[in-house]
Amino acid sequence: MIDLSSNENPYEPSQGIIEAVMRGSCSLNRYLRPSEIDALKKALSNYNDVSSERIIVAHGTDCILRDIILNFSKNRDLITLNPSFPGLSESAKYTAKRILKIQLAPPEYTVDFDDAIQGPALVIADYPNSPTGRCLIKREQLIEVLKSSDNLVVIDEAYYEFSKKTFADLVDEYPNLAISRTLDKAFSLAGLRVSYLIAGDSFLGRLSPYSQALGRPACLAAIAALEDKEYALGNVEKIIDERERLRKGLEMAGLDVTPSETNFLLVRTSIPEFASRLRKRNILIGDFSHTWLKNNYRITVGTQKENDSLLNEIWSIHNSKEQYDEKM
Numbered sequence: 001m002i003d004l005s006s007n008e009n010p011y012e013p014s015q016g017i018i019e020a021v022m023r024g025s026c027s028l029n030r031y032l033r034p035s036e037i038d039a040l041k042k043a044l045s046n047y048n049d050v051s052s053e054r055i056i057v058a059h060g061t062d063c064i065l066r067d068i069i070l071n072f073s074k075n076r077d078l079i080t081l082n083p084s085f086p087g088l089s090e091s092a093k094y095t096a097k098r099i100l101k102i103q104l105a106p107p108e109y110t111v112d113f114d115d116a117i118q119g120p121a122l123v124i125a126d127y128p129n130s131p132t133g134r135c136l137i138k139r140e141q142l143i144e145v146l147k148s149s150d151n152l153v154v155i156d157e158a159y160y161e162f163s164k165k166t167f168a169d170l171v172d173e174y175p176n177l178a179i180s181r182t183l184d185k186a187f188s189l190a191g192l193r194v195s196y197l198i199a200g201d202s203f204l205g206r207l208s209p210y211s212q213a214l215g216r217p218a219c220l221a222a223i224a225a226l227e228d229k230e231y232a233l234g235n236v237e238k239i240i241d242e243r244e245r246l247r248k249g250l251e252m253a254g255l256d257v258t259p260s261e262t263n264f265l266l267v268r269t270s271i272p273e274f275a276s277r278l279r280k281r282n283i284l285i286g287d288f289s290h291t292w293l294k295n296n297y298r299i300t301v302g303t304q305k306e307n308d309s310l311l312n313e314i315w316s317i318h319n320s321k322e323q324y325d326e327k328m
Helices: 015-025 034-048 061-072 088-092 139-146 216-227 229-252 274-280 304-319
Strands: 002-004 055-058 077-082 098-103 121-126 152-156 177-182 195-199 256-258 264-268 283-287 296-300
Touching (some): 002 296, 002 304, 015 216, 055 061, 061 121, 061 177, 077 088, 088 098, 229 256, 229 264, 229 304, 274 283, 274 304, 283 304
Parallel strands (some): 002 283, 077 121, 152 177
Antiparallel strands (some): 256 264, 264 296, 283 296
């Protein structure tokens, strides 16, 4: 089975990361020490060029966002994009004043905070957005939201290494801003779930700087990954090159492809039950046709071999009677 559904990195971690995991596994009977988290925070500080005091490490971005919702959504509206993070509404339904979702619609997928924000708000949005793959938030509109100290904003930059665009430079100026990032994507650590927050002062007082949810193998692997960042960033460039090759191949196969700044592509096709057909051919893709917009699918960029298999199966569907039989 070829899995192109979860926006994972198709390249395995470096040998240095594997060795770090093995070292961490030799002392599984011991809890992770604050000094070990401090070493990871220092490595993240150097990588992001921010103070280590602003870094909060957690076992996955979901944990970070749930913690923020628990601590800061009371008496505030929670404002998110749709589609975006699964599970946010469930986390906030007992704490937030209201839950508002800004609906994204083609072709521009415009984000308008002005209409959504009617009082104190906790805004959580991704940049670039999934599944569109585009950087939809404009700097000037974000600054307008941040000018009110009643608003708190979390921008998730999980695909920062791919887009090379960030709002992290605003954190020192705007204490009500925080940036979440992860080592899942560019650094090939999805199986260990290492994420972190670059937090403004408004967030720091109520969020723990130490995460006991992070295990020692994950902590040491993250440090090793950051020490060998050239390996990860080299893989990012390979994925970007492969993304553009895949985009052209999908367009040649008749699919409508949205330009992307991530490691995935949003596509539209008139082929009925496109994801189901590919699943029968042992290829998994993200299916948004039933939860968001009809005929919309998200395809993770795999290896060249995986992407070629995908394109071959799409052409096979085109050339077979399979897609027409269901219409009759």
